[in-house]
Each structure stands twice: as structure tokens, then as C-alpha cells.
Amino acid sequence: MERESAAPASCYFFYPQLVCLVGVLDPVRDGCNFAPVVWASPMSSDPPLFGICLSPKTYSYELVLKVGEFTLNFLDAAQTPLVQRLGKLSGRTTDKVKTLNLPLAPPETLETPTLAMAYVAAECQLRDRHPVGDQILLIGEVMGVQVQPGAFDADGVLRLERVSPLFYLGGGRYVTTERRTCTGSTTSSD
Amino acid sequence: MERESAAPASCYFFYPQLVCLVGVLDPVRDGCNFAPVVWASPMSSDPPLFGICLSPKTYSYELVLKVGEFTLNFLDAAQTPLVQRLGKLSGRTTDKVKTLNLPLAPPETLETPTLAMAYVAAECQLRDRHPVGDQILLIGEVMGVQVQPGAFDADGVLRLERVSPLFYLGGGRYVTTERRTCTGSTTSSD
Numbered sequence: 001m002e003r004e005s006a007a008p009a010s011c012y013f014f015y016p017q018l019v020c021l022v023g024v025l026d027p028v029r030d031g032c033n034f035a036p037v038v039w040a041s042p043m044s045s046d047p048p049l050f051g052i053c054l055s056p057k058t059y060s061y062e063l064v065l066k067v068g069e070f071t072l073n074f075l076d077a078a079q080t081p082l083v084q085r086l087g088k089l090s091g092r093t094t095d096k097v098k099t100l101n102l103p104l105a106p107p108e109t110l111e112t113p114t115l116a117m118a119y120v121a122a123e124c125q126l127r128d129r130h131p132v133g134d135q136i137l138l139i140g141e142v143m144g145v146q147v148q149p150g151a152f153d154a155d156g157v158l159r160l161e162r163v164s165p166l167f168y169l170g171g172g173r174y175v176t177t178e179r180r181t182c183t184g185s186t187t188s189s190d
Numbered sequence: 191m192e193r194e195s196a197a198p199a200s201c202y203f204f205y206p207q208l209v210c211l212v213g214v215l216d217p218v219r220d221g222c223n224f225a226p227v228v229w230a231s232p233m234s235s236d237p238p239l240f241g242i243c244l245s246p247k248t249y250s251y252e253l254v255l256k257v258g259e260f261t262l263n264f265l266d267a268a269q270t271p272l273v274q275r276l277g278k279l280s281g282r283t284t285d286k287v288k289t290l291n292l293p294l295a296p297p298e299t300l301e302t303p304t305l306a307m308a309y310v311a312a313e314c315q316l317r318d319r320h321p322v323g324d325q326i327l328l329i330g331e332v333m334g335v336q337v338q339p340g341a342f343d344a345d346g347v348l349r350l351e352r353v354s355p356l357f358y359l360g361g362g363r364y365v366t367t368e369r370r371t372c373t374g375s376t377t378s379s380d
Contacts, residue, residue, distance in 0.1 A: 003311070003336040005298060010346040011232040013310045013335055014240065014264070016355060016367060017208065041231040042201040043243050044323025050204065051241075051322065053233050074204070080372040108195060120203045121193070130320050132241065132329055133234025139322055142198040149194055156200040157361040165206060167367065171347040174372040177206060177357065182270040182364040 011039075016167035016175050019083055022052055023071035024063035025112050026091065032104065032113055033091035034073065035060045036083055038168045039135065048142040050124060053135040059091040064138055068126045069110050072140075073118035077164040077176035084174075109144035119148040119163045201229075206357035206365050209273055212242055213261035214253035215302050216281065222294065222303055223281035224263065225250045226273055228358045229325065238332040240314060243325040249281040254328055258316045259300050262330075263308035267354040267366035274364075299334035309338040309353045 006013070017038035026033050037060075039053035050072060054061040064070050075083060082100065089096050097104065103116040107123055114121035124140025131137075151163050158165065164176040196203070207228035216223050227250075229243035240262060244251040254260050265273060272290065279286050287294065293306040297313055304311035314330025321327075341353050348355065354366040 002339070003295065003306075004339055006310075006335040006337045006342075006346075008238050008312065008332040008335045009235065011235060011238065012346040012348070013312070013337065013342070014208070014210075014232050014262070015348060017231065018204070018206070020204075039231050039233055041207065041229050041241075041243070042204050043229055043327060044325050045199065045201060046324050048198050048201065049323045051231075051327070053231070072204070077372045105193065116193075120196075122198065122203070128320075128322070130318075130327075132318070133239045134236050135234050137233060137241070137320075137327075145196040145198045145203055146193040147196045147203065149192070152196075152203070153361075155361045156196075156202040157359060157363065158202070158205060160359070160365060166372070169347060169350070169371060171343075171345045173347065175350060175367045175370075176372060177365045178368055180365075181359060182267045182356070182366060 012170035015170045018074065019166045019168050020052065021073040021075060021086065021115060022060055023073055023112055023114060024060055025067045026063055027066060029095055031095055031097055033060060033063060034086055034096055034102065034115065035091060036087045043139060049127065049139050050122065050142055051137050051139045053132060053137050055134065056136050061136060064126060069112055070124050070126070070140060071112045071114045072122040072124060073115040074120050075118055075166055077166045077174065079117060080166060080174045083166060105146065108146060114146065119151045121146050202360035205360045208264070209356045209358050210242065211263040211265065211276065211305060212250055213263055213302055213304060214250055215257045216253055217256060219285055221285055221287055223250060223253060224276055224286055224292065224305065225281060226277045233329060239317065239329050240312065240332055241327050241329045243322060243327050245324065246326050251326060254316060259302055260314050260330060261302045261304045262312040262314060263305040264310050265308055265356055267356045267364065269307060270356060270364045273356060295336065298336060304336065309341045311336050
């Protein structure tokens with residue numbers, strides 16, 4: 001297969017990426033802010049660490065530095081319009097929780113609430129940060145996890161027949177997974 | 191929706207994750223090694239940086255430190271069996287390129303080849319590394335990108351009707367995306 005060169009600048013080449021809604025306490029507003037992040041990944045098993053990349057210009061970044069913890073919230077694709085609205089509003093000028101009437105669930109191990117509708121939510125304590133180009137990588141230790149009953153099987157693997165995880169494709173578009181897993185029966189590489 | 195607590199140790203809660211095949215030159219073998227990595231993400235736009243997490247015990251990690259560069263290779267879900275085999279073989283004991291008869295494409299900007307079948311491949315220069323728990327985060331600057339013609343639209347967004355990106359779901363299972371994007375018409379949250 002012939003290929004062609006492309007400008008290295010676009011990150012869309014490496015999408016779709018799972019959408020993670022990052023929740024952070026807002027001490028001034030006595031509330032909580034939620035913002036979608038897609039440059040995010042598990043980074044370690046022992047201890048369980050999860051990394052999120054935030055621009056240092058963002059309100060979420062300022063808040064995480066202040067309070068030292070954050071939550072991760074993963075939503076079903078049915079919530080696409082909500083995620084789009086969360087991405088367009090700025091927490092600096094808008095109380096998103098009040099404006100969008102977001103139902104919150106109380107934290108279980110730390111202080112920051114999670115989104116009640118998330119099929120999985122995690123509470124993270126900030127452990128480290130590294131400047132990475134135009135972003136800051138914030139590394140949190142996963143201190144607690146809450147899951148929607150039945151969303152994961154006995155091995156902790158997501159049940160795609162029950163949950164449609166939400167990915168950002170780029171260009172304002174979102175996508176989810178097929179319900180069936182890949183068997184490889186369609187390949188000719190073997 | 192009521193939720194239940196879960197052990198924070200499993201990273202599967204935060205899957206599916208896009209599968210990235212990391213290619214590294216192997217100077218001893220005068221060849222190249224490829225290994226699947228899922229703890230990986232774009233991390234910066236300007237400069238374009240991409241981070242991969244590797245255990246310091248892995249052969250790929252040793253090689254990246256030696257040669258200072260690596261490639262990223264993203265495959266269609268039709269290649270699931272090949273990805274599974276790449277994940278099971280160790281580059282320490284097996285020349286995967288020879289054993290699996292992998293067709294390579296020559297590098298365009300650096301020294302490391304890419305997988306010819308990748309719908310997008312990127313050449314990265316190692317810029318930084320940070321220990322993160324039981325892994326090492328390696329940060330590469332994207333110096334060149336090659337794409338399969340027609341795989342991306344004019345905005346650089348993946349055309350899901352032409353490419354089925356491969357995700358690892360956990361528990362040895364893989365999944366791809368639906369061809370249609372989410373419109374949000376199924377939501378009741380608005």
C-alpha cells in the first residue's frame with residue numbers, strides 16, 4: 001500500500017480517543033467544574049496512576065493545582081450533546097453544574113464529587129506534574145473507583161452490549177464502538 | 191443511577207484504548223522490533239508530542255533508550271490477529287519482522303521504518319522521559335507522518351467508512367468503532 005506524507009502537526013491522526021470528563025473542586029464558587037479531556041491515559045498499574053494533559057491556560061488546570069485532586073468520569077455515547085456543551089462552556093465564566101443541572105454523586109475516598117451518570121468514575125490524588133510542550137501532564141493516583149452495576153464483566157472488562165463508550169473523533173465529531181468484538185476472521189494477514 | 195465501589199487497581203475501567211504499534215530499531219539484530227502499546231496519547235500540539243508508557247523491563251524500552259527514536263503505527267481492525275501475535279512474541283528472543291514476514295516502509299525523516307500496512311504512521315524523536323509508577327513515560331516529537339491515501343478527510347479526521355481503527359478492550363479482546371458518528375439524537379440529557 002502506497003502512502004503519502006502529511007504535516008505532523010495534527011493530533012487527529014491519533015484519534016479516536018476516549019472522552020474523559022475531568023471534575024475538579026472550585027473553592028471560590030463552592031462547587032465543582034467538569035471539562036472534557038482526550039489526551040489522557042492510564043500510566044501505571046502499581047500504583048494505579050492516570051495521566052491527563054491540560055493546557056496551563058485552562059481553568060481546570062488552575063483548579064487542580066489549587067486543590068490537589070480530581071475525578072475522572074466516563075460517559076455513554078447517549079450523552080454526546082452534554083459532552084459537547086461541557087466542552088463549549090468555560091468554567092471560568094459559567095457554573096456548568098448549575099447551568100446544565102448536572103446530577104453529582106458524592107465522593108467516597110477524597111473530596112471531589114463525580115458525575116452520577118458516569119458508567120465509571122475514579123477519584124484521583126495529584127501525585128506529579130510535568131510540562132510537555134504546550135500542555136502540563138498531571139498524574140493522579142486512582143484512590144477509588146465507582147462503577148455502574150453490570151457495566152463490567154467479572155474480569156473488569158467493559159460490556160459493550162450494555163455501555164457505548166464515547167470517543168472524540170476530531171472536527172467536532174464523536175463516535176462509539178461496535179457491540180461485537182474483533183475476532184480477526186476478516187483478516188488475511190495470518 | 192446507583193453505583194458500586196470497585197478496586198482501583200484495574201486499568202480496564204479506562205478502556206477501550208487505541209492500539210499503537212511502537213517500532214524501534216534493533217542495532218544488534220540490524221532489524222526493527224514492533225510491540226503493541228495502549229497506554230499512549232498525544233500530549234502537545236506545538237511542538238507535536240506523543241507519549242508512550244513502557245515498562246523498563248521491556249525490550250522495546252531498552253531499544254528506544256539506545257537509539258533515541260521510535261515509530262507509531264496504527265492498524266485497521268482487520269489486522270487483529272497480527273496485533274495479537276505481536277503482543278505475544280518477545281522481541282528479546284524473536285525477530286518479529288522475519289517471523290511474521292512484516293512488510294516495512296522506509297522512514298522519511300528519521301531512521302526507523304514503519305509498518306507498510308499502517309493507515310497512519312509517525313516517526314518520533316525521543317525528547318524526554320519520566321518514571322511514572324511501574325512504567326517509564328517516553329515522550330517523542332512527531333517529526334514525520336505518513337497516511338494511507340483517502341484514510342483521512344480534508345480536515346485530517348479519520349474516515350470511519352474506510353478505516354476501522356483497532357482498540358484494545360481488555361481481557362484479550364479487541365474492538366473497533368461504528369461507522370456512523372454520534373449525533374446525540376438518542377440522548378435524553380438535553
